[in-house]
Amino acid sequence: MSVAGVRPLTVVSGALGSGKTTLLRDLLTRPDLRSTAVLVNELGEIGLDHHQLRHVDERTVVLPGGCVCCATRSDVESALHELLATEEAGHVDPVRRVLLETTGLADPAPVVATLLASPTLRHHFAVDRVVVTVDAQAVARDADQGAEWLQQVVCADLLVLTKTDLVTAAAARELAARLRRLNPAAPVVSRAEIDLAATRSVPAAAAVPPLPADRHLSGVASTSVTLDGPVDWAAFAVWVSALLHAHGDRILRMKALLDTGGDEPVVLDAVQHVVHPPRHLPRWDGPRASSLVVITRDLPPERVVAALQRFLGRRRPAAAPAGGDRVTPP
Structure with a gap:
């Protein structure tokens, strides 16, 4: 010290x-x-x-x-x-x-x-x-x-x-x-x-003076999604690829902690159009459930949630935007 x-x-x-x-x-x-x-x-x-x-x-x-x-x-x-x-x-x-x-x-x-x-x-x-x-x-x-x-x-x-x-x-x-x-x-x-x-x-x-309020976090929003049950890794990878191909310039960050059916959670990170190699953690820290956080700029989070709902179909995720409102799939 x-x-x-x-x-x-x-x-x-x-x-x-x-x-x-x-x-x-x-x-x-x-x-x-x-x-x-x-x-x-x-x-x-x-x-x-x-x-x-x-x-x-x-x-x-x-x-x-x-x-x-x-x-x-x-x-x-x-x-x-x-x-x-x-x-x-x-x-x-x-x-x-x-x-x-x-x-x-x-x-x-x-x-x-x-x-x-x-x-x-x-x-x-x-x-x-x-x-x-x-x-x-x-x-x-x-x-x-x-x-x-x-x-x-x-x-x-x-x-x-x-x-x-x-x-x-x-x-x-x-x-x-x-x-x-x-x-x-x-x-x-x-x-x-x-x-x-x-x-x-x-x-x-x-x-250093702080950023003006009208410039900080302008157009930025985040969506958090939790899925019950194991995620099909191949299907999820296809969805991520499609999402970043269509909206990569507006996806500031995507982070996922996935239950793919094995003993270890899988971590996946993406920044705009770039997806980094998945990594395995040694154990679960808390409940065993797949979680996904997507941070966007000038892209409504509801569009990302809807795309995941359509792709995963019967998995029916429940999503909570950063503002706290809960979105339930139809």
Whole structure:
């Protein structure tokens, strides 16, 4: 800890599907990051990313149902206070660091401002930096990544290039140079080069004004779907391919945790037109049920739900949009 009794809190931000959860999984395996607590903010009503992290660190808390920079900032404070209470009661080992993963559309500036403004939290946690993941493949495909992406880059104290193996070396160098022009103060590194040991005083995001309300999350919506019973993997893969072929430019992120009939849950991630290879988790963390979260921009979530209903037919999913209204199939 940089100050006795004060634990560093690192904000991990970055665009949807840029590799934040993968980065956290890597960090949590490091010996110097033992005794780390993780807060995961998810935009959909159903949280999925925390399932992947709990197999590495049981002290993972999910903050679903809203963007951490606006709707759920009070939830972050509550979660940190609960962490302190649990630790003081002796139910968990002392926590030496906290990692907060924001949604891919979060503006880090108001998140940092909230944490710095809380008198109680300041006695226990010090925001030491904002780490932002940058998807080299996504930027190579479309250089204009939107207002939220630019805000995250400007707020970063450390920029981490991801998926560089999916682009040419020249494209990776060009992106690194572009990031240095946008934020000269933030080092641009790979996942392997991250060093959280060095302390910082005030994160850069503390001096950055938040995004205007009319630009943040404009046209963005999310839909969460739960399915009973095993999912036919081949049929589901066909549906995902058809969905992304038709609407990939408006599918900001799709995350699925699937029961395919085997012992292990299958995780599937897609970003716009790109589907990443499925991964198997070692066990179920909670009820055994398939869950799907789709985050869209300028695409009504009801269209995605209706397409899934038509394709799966008698499986008859029930969907809950991010606003909380429940949609029941006809």
